[in-house]
Structure formats: structure tokens, C-alpha cells
Amino acid sequence: MSNGENKTDVILIGAGIMSATLGTFLKELVPEWKVTVFEKLDSAGEESSNEWNNAGTGHSALCELNYTNEKPDGSIDIGKAIKVNEQFQLSLQFWSYLVKSGLIHNPQDFIMQLPHMSLVEGEQNITFLKKRFEALSTNPLFQGMQISDDPEKLMEWIPLIMEGRTSKEPVAATKIDYGTDVNFGALTRMLFEHLESKNVEMNYKHSVKDIKRTDNGLWEVKVHNNASGRIEYHTAKFVFIGGGGGSLHLLQKTGIPEGKHIGGFPVSGVFLVCNNPDVIAQHHAKVYGKAKVGAPPMSVPHLDTRFIDNKKSLLFGPFAGFSPKFLKTGSMLDLVTSVKPNNVLTMLAAGAKEMSLTKYLVEQVMLSKEKRVEELREFIPNAKSEDWDSVVAGQRVQVIKDTEAGGKGTLQFGTEVITATDGSIAALLGASPGASTAVHVMIEILNKCFPQHMKEWEPKLKEMVPSYGLPLMENPELITEIHASAAETLGLNEFGE
Numbered sequence: 001m002s003n004g005e006n007k008t009d010v011i012l013i014g015a016g017i018m019s020a021t022l023g024t025f026l027k028e029l030v031p032e033w034k035v036t037v038f039e040k041l042d043s044a045g046e047e048s049s050n051e052w053n054n055a056g057t058g059h060s061a062l063c064e065l066n067y068t069n070e071k072p073d074g075s076i077d078i079g080k081a082i083k084v085n086e087q088f089q090l091s092l093q094f095w096s097y098l099v100k101s102g103l104i105h106n107p108q109d110f111i112m113q114l115p116h117m118s119l120v121e122g123e124q125n126i127t128f129l130k131k132r133f134e135a136l137s138t139n140p141l142f143q144g145m146q147i148s149d150d151p152e153k154l155m156e157w158i159p160l161i162m163e164g165r166t167s168k169e170p171v172a173a174t175k176i177d178y179g180t181d182v183n184f185g186a187l188t189r190m191l192f193e194h195l196e197s198k199n200v201e202m203n204y205k206h207s208v209k210d211i212k213r214t215d216n217g218l219w220e221v222k223v224h225n226n227a228s229g230r231i232e233y234h235t236a237k238f239v240f241i242g243g244g245g246g247s248l249h250l251l252q253k254t255g256i257p258e259g260k261h262i263g264g265f266p267v268s269g270v271f272l273v274c275n276n277p278d279v280i281a282q283h284h285a286k287v288y289g290k291a292k293v294g295a296p297p298m299s300v301p302h303l304d305t306r307f308i309d310n311k312k313s314l315l316f317g318p319f320a321g322f323s324p325k326f327l328k329t330g331s332m333l334d335l336v337t338s339v340k341p342n343n344v345l346t347m348l349a350a351g352a353k354e355m356s357l358t359k360y361l362v363e364q365v366m367l368s369k370e371k372r373v374e375e376l377r378e379f380i381p382n383a384k385s386e387d388w389d390s391v392v393a394g395q396r397v398q399v400i401k402d403t404e405a406g407g408k409g410t411l412q413f414g415t416e417v418i419t420a421t422d423g424s425i426a427a428l429l430g431a432s433p434g435a436s437t438a439v440h441v442m443i444e445i446l447n448k449c450f451p452q453h454m455k456e457w458e459p460k461l462k463e464m465v466p467s468y469g470l471p472l473m474e475n476p477e478l479i480t481e482i483h484a485s486a487a488e489t490l491g492l493n494e495f496g497e
């Protein structure tokens with residue numbers, strides 16, 4: 001039991017981008033609150049938020065074809081694309097505020113301008129791309145989008161992809177110049193460095209083992225100090241479970257009814273990383289293709305220029321795969337131990353429904369490097385195997401839950417915020433669109449967990465995120481303002497540049 005000395009206002013579990021974002025919000029809103037972080041690894045941003053563990057796409061639906069589905073009548077549904085884009089605009093505003101206020105520095109170390117492109121092959125896919133272009137390009141959130149099926153234009157845009165292309169199939173692409181590459185690992189580290197300077201207590205090498213409610217309504221967190229081997233107990237009024245893939249197990253420990261009947265399905269990832277500077281120099285864009293039949297949406301192949309450690313790199317993937325671990329540094333027993341009496345039926349139902357997905361993922365994990373390079377050649381026809389190395393990416397734990405639309409055991413590809421009814425604890429599950437929407441997700445948590453403070457916090461929230469509470473689609477002038485501010489503070493292009 002707690003010795004009463006380790007009392008704090010807020011406990012953040014996990015030092016990834018989500019805890020970093022929430023901690024930064026809270027320290028700006030109520031600097032006097034005591035915030036304590038527990039992270040089982042040696043430093044911040046080492047799991048999914050690490051730059052080598054995710055694709056670094058500032059997801060704003062500029063190029064991801066899975067956010068614009070074709071409806072049965074042949075028209076394109078752009079609802080999801082608008083939602084994801086609006087959420088990213090919140091992140092841009094918050095990051096601009098952080099730089100403008102001097103809370104973090106050197107934005108080029110975490111965000112870089114990079115064209116976002118969608119690439120398709122074959123008449124049917126080109127018809128889809130053209131319809132998508134027509135639906136999006138007139139929308140203020142997607143202004144400046146270009147399309148081309150002219151081989152000469154495409155050669156100018158993506159020489160590496162067009163060179164040596166022997167297929168007779170026609171190719172087309174769309175391009176928006178103000179996409180971004182985001183180094184979420186660097187941003188996470190910057191935010192925790194800032195938080196430490198604001199007296200947030202960082203406890204690395206501390207694994208949270210249990211979370212229980214105390215008789216007086218606080219939460220008691222049992223922590224294993226991995227360095228000393230000692231067990232510590234800490235209490236807080238509010239706990240955020242930002243353990244990434246580790247969040248489901250911790251949520252289950254809380255015993256809150258909202259955390260029941262939920263399971264997790266881990267999907268692993270592998271990237272091919274180019275080691276040839278001449279090849280890297282020939283490409284400058286994030287180019288997203290179409291997901292293969294049977295593939296989950298998060299495994300859409302893409303060829304990405306990346307900026308890591310101030311160096312230009314080139315990555316292809318991620319190839320999805322199956323591993324029972326919930327974290328890259330997790331245990332092979334993670335999946336099995338996540339099955340509880342309250343979610344076993346949900347998990348079994350998902351198992352029966354998702355046989356083809358499981359088969360697909362197992363096949364993917366068995367792919368040799370040569371097979372992966374063969375897939376790469378669909379993007380870069382002249383790709384040489386010796387120019388590419390495999391690196392293991394992070395784990396994504398997709399949420400499985402019972403839904404009205406999908407029935408028992410439905411696999412979710414989005415993000416789920418689970419909170420106790422009294423708002424004293426919140427957990428974040430799922431990983432898509434992921435780190436790009438951390439600001440939107442944390443504002444949702446503030447709304448759900450601190451409703452009594454929202455009125456008083458509104459002016460500061462509007463200073464941090466000027467469009468807070470306003471739908472951008474109904475206020476297009478705000479979109480121009482956001483981009484102008486991001487151009488000034490983050491070094492990004494304005495519209496049309």
C-alpha cells in the first residue's frame with residue numbers, strides 16, 4: 001500500500017508522444033499540478049513513437065487512399081479524409097504554439113515539408129484516383145492538389161519510380177506539396193525535455209505493474225523500479241495510461257467496466273531502408289499506393305523520403321506481419337495474457353472473423369528479403385537488393401470490440417479513448433492515424449476527464465490551438481491562417497507555394 005509520501009496530481013504511464021502531448025497541455029493549463037511519469041525503458045520515445053518504428057507521415061489524408069472509399073454508387077466518400085485532415089490541423093497549431101512560445105526549438109529537427117503523393121496503376125484505379133481528385137481538390141483543406149497521368153510529368157515528379165518501368169499498364173498520381181514528414185521520436189524527446197524543465201518528475205526504468213482504486217477515490221499505481229528491483233506505490237487523482245501497446249494490459253488491471261469486453265490484435269511491421277546515397281537523392285516525396293486485396297489498411301505500401309537525424313533517408317513499407325508481442329520490447333505472452341473471462345468471447349469471435357487477415361499477416365512475416373524487394377520493384381523497377389536493408393518497425397495493437405455495425409469481436413483500425421465515468425483515469429488504445437492526431441486525442445481526453453475545468457481553460461486552449469472548438473470546414477479563413485502560422489514558425493510552405 002502507498003506510504004502516503006508518493007502523492008501526485010497526475011500520473012502519466014509511458015513516455016511516448018501521447019503522454020508527452022497530454023503532459024505539455026496540462027503543464028500549460030495548470031502549471032501548479034504535480035505530474036509524474038513512469039516509463040519502463042531507459043529514455044523517452046523508444047517504442048512506437050521512435051522515428052525508426054513508425055513511418056513519420058503527418059497523416060492529413062493528402063495521400064492515403066484508404067481514407068477515401070468508393071461508395072456503392074461509384075462516388076467517393078471524403079468524410080474520413082476531412083476528419084483526419086482537420087485533426088492534423090490541430091497538431092500543426094499546437095506545434096506552432098510550442099515553437100512560438102519557446103517551449104521547444106529547432107522545428108526542422110522534427111518536421112519537414114515533403115510532397116504527399118498517391119500512385120496507382122491500371123485503368124480502374126486511375127478512374128478511382130480521378131474521382132477522388134475531383135472530390136478533394138475543390139475542398140479548402142486539400143487545395144493545391146495536382147493530378148497527372150502524363151509519363152513526362154510523372155518522370156519529373158517521381159523519376160526513381162518511373163525509370164525502367166516496362167509494364168504496359170497506365171500510371172497516374174496526385175501530388176500536394178505541403179505534406180509533411182514528422183520525426184515523432186525527436187518531438188517526443190523535445191517535449192519531455194521541456195516537461196523536465198517544468199519540474200515534471202521523469203522516472204525511467206520504472207514498469208507499472210498494477211493500478212488500483214483506493215478507498216478515497218484516488219488511483220494507486222504499483223511500480224517496479226527496474227534499476228533497484230524495489231516496488232514503489234504512488235497515488236494520483238488522475239492517471240493517463242499512455243503505454244502504447246502496453247495500455248490494454250494496464251487498462252484491464254484498473255477493473256473499470258469501460259475496459260471490459262475489449263481485446264487487442266498485434267500487427268508488426270518491417271521497413272526496407274535504402275543504404276545507397278545516390279538512390280536516396282533521386283526521390284523526394286511520400287508516395288502511397290493502394291493496399292493489396294486482403295491487406296489491413298495500415299499496411300498500404302509507401303515509398304518515403306524521411307528526415308532522420310538531419311539526414312535524408314528512403315524507406316519502403318511497412319510490411320505487416322504477426323507477432324504476439326504488444327510492444328516491440330514486449331513479451332511473447334502478451335496476446336495470451338490479454339485474454340480474460342470478460343473478453344474471451346469477443347476475442348474468439350474476432351479470431352473466427354479474421355482468419356484471412358491472420359493468414360495474410362503470417363504469410364507476410366514469412367517473406368524473405370528478396371520477396372520484399374520484389375514488392376519494392378512495383379515502386380522502383382530498378383531496385384537492387386544490395387541497396388536495401390530490413391529494419392523491424394514498431395508494434396500496433398488494433399482494438400477488438402463488439403460493435404453494433406460489425407457485431408461481436410470486430411477489429412477496429414482507429415484509436416479508442418477509454419475513460420472511467422468519473423474521468424479519473426483514461427487509456428489510449430489503437431494506433432491509427434496515430435501520432436499525427438495526438439493533439440486531437442488529448443483534447444478529447446481533456447474534455448472527457450476535466451469537464452469542470454474546460455470553461456476556465458478555454459482561453460488558454462484557444463491560445464494554444466486557435467481553431468479549438470471550431471469546425472474548419474465552416475471557417476475556411478482559419479485554414480489559411482493555420483498554414484501561414486505554420487509557415488512562419490515551423491518552416492513549412494503556405495498554400496500554393
Ligand SMILES: Cc1cc2nc3c(=O)[nH]c(=O)nc-3n(C[C@H](O)[C@H](O)[C@H](O)COP(=O)(O)OP(=O)(O)OC[C@H]3O[C@@H](n4cnc5c(N)ncnc54)[C@H](O)[C@@H]3O)c2cc1C
Nearest residue numbers: 014016017018040047048049055057208244246434435436
Ligand atoms: C509501423 C508503424 C508505422 C506507423 N506510422 C505512422 C505514421 O506514419 N504517422 C503517424 O502519425 N503514426 C504512425 N504510427 C503510429 C504511431 O507510431 C503511434 O500511434 C504512436 O507512436 C503511439 O504513441 P504512444 O505514446 O501511444 O505509444 P508509444 O510511443 O509506444 O509509447 C508508449 C510507452 O509506454 C511504455 N510502457 C508500456 N507499458 C508500460 C508499463 N507497464 N510501465 C511503464 N511504461 C510502459 C513503453 O515502453 C513506451 O515507451 C505508426 C506505427 C507503427 C507501428
